[in-house]
Amino acid sequence: xxxxxxxxxxxxxxxxxxxxxNCAYENxxxxxxxxxxxxxxxxxxxxxxxxxxxxxxxxGRFTISFNKSxxxxxLHIMDSQPxxxxxxxxxxxxxxxxxxxxxxxxxxxxxxxx
Amino acid sequence: xxxxxxxxxxxxxxxxxxxxVTCSQNMNHEYMSWYRQDPGLGLRQIYYSMNVEVxxxxxxxxxxxxxxxxxxxxxxxxxxxxxNQTSLYFCASSPDGRANYGYTFGSGTRLTVV
Numbered sequence: 521x522x523x524x525x526x527x528x529x530x531x532x533x534x535x536x537x538x539x540x541x542n543c544a545y546e547n548x549x550x551x552x553x554x555x556x557x558x559x560x561x562x563x564x565x566x567x568x569x570x571x572x573x574x575x576x577x578x579x580g581r582f583t584i585s586f587n588k589s590x591x592x593x594x595l596h597i598m599d600s601q602p603x604x605x606x607x608x609x610x611x612x613x614x615x616x617x618x619x620x621x622x623x624x625x626x627x628x629x630x631x632x633x634x
Numbered sequence: 635x636x637x638x639x640x641x642x643x644x645x646x647x648x649x650x651x652x653x654x655v656t657c658s659q660n661m662n663h664e665y666m667s668w669y670r671q672d673p674g675l676g677l678r679q680i681y682y683s684m685n686v687e688v689x690x691x692x693x694x695x696x697x698x699x700x701x702x703x704x705x706x707x708x709x710x711x712x713x714x715x716x717x718n719q720t721s722l723y724f725c726a727s728s729p730d731g732r733a734n735y736g737y738t739f740g741s742g743t744r745l746t747v748v
């Protein structure tokens with residue numbers, strides 16, 4: 521059972537455009553929602569994260585929007601650049617009996633073409 | 635440099651031949667975890683450890699063993715590898731299960747079982 525559902529599976533965006541990746545979850549026992557960026561041949565690296573008591577977090581060109589009632593969150597990449605081409609994973613961290621466990625979405629392969 | 639080190643990076647083995655993938659972190663992190671990454675399936679947790687001598691199953695533990703005798707090391711053991719364990723494996727660590735720092739991932743081990 522996929523705890524975190526991510527879409528789209530792949531995304532092609534023109535340079536300067538906005539990339540949007542969406543995630544949804546069912547389990548309310550999550551307390552932290554990070555996004556990871558992975559380049560070929562590398563491990564995932566933390567990009568940006570948000571807590572559920574915040575509706576939006578922005579770091580440079582990257583913004584997370586969080587809708588607690590809808591159990592959805594999304595990553596927006598403004599002014600997308602070719603260097604942003606990578607695989608992006610959303611995740612949700614458990615609490616209580618699943619404390620610290622990270623559940624990942626299936627990933628979105630982003631291609632930004634010049 | 636703060637990092638998670640996995641060895642080897644690449645490994646080709648035959649069915650049934652026991653192998654160990656090592657993982658070491660130099661950040662004094664309490665929480666460590668193993669994931670496998672397969673195309674279209676994202677990152678799935680194999681085992682995790684909240685601290686020394688404390689380990690627990692993730693979502694796909696069958697066919698794997700782990701141990702946590704020291705804080706810095708968390709080896710992944712495949713007692714009798716099978717072709718369906720061909721995958722890209724990542725070790726990750728975090729200060730603890732509650733820290734809002736995300737996981738630090740290693741560079742990955744690409745395992746092929748023939």
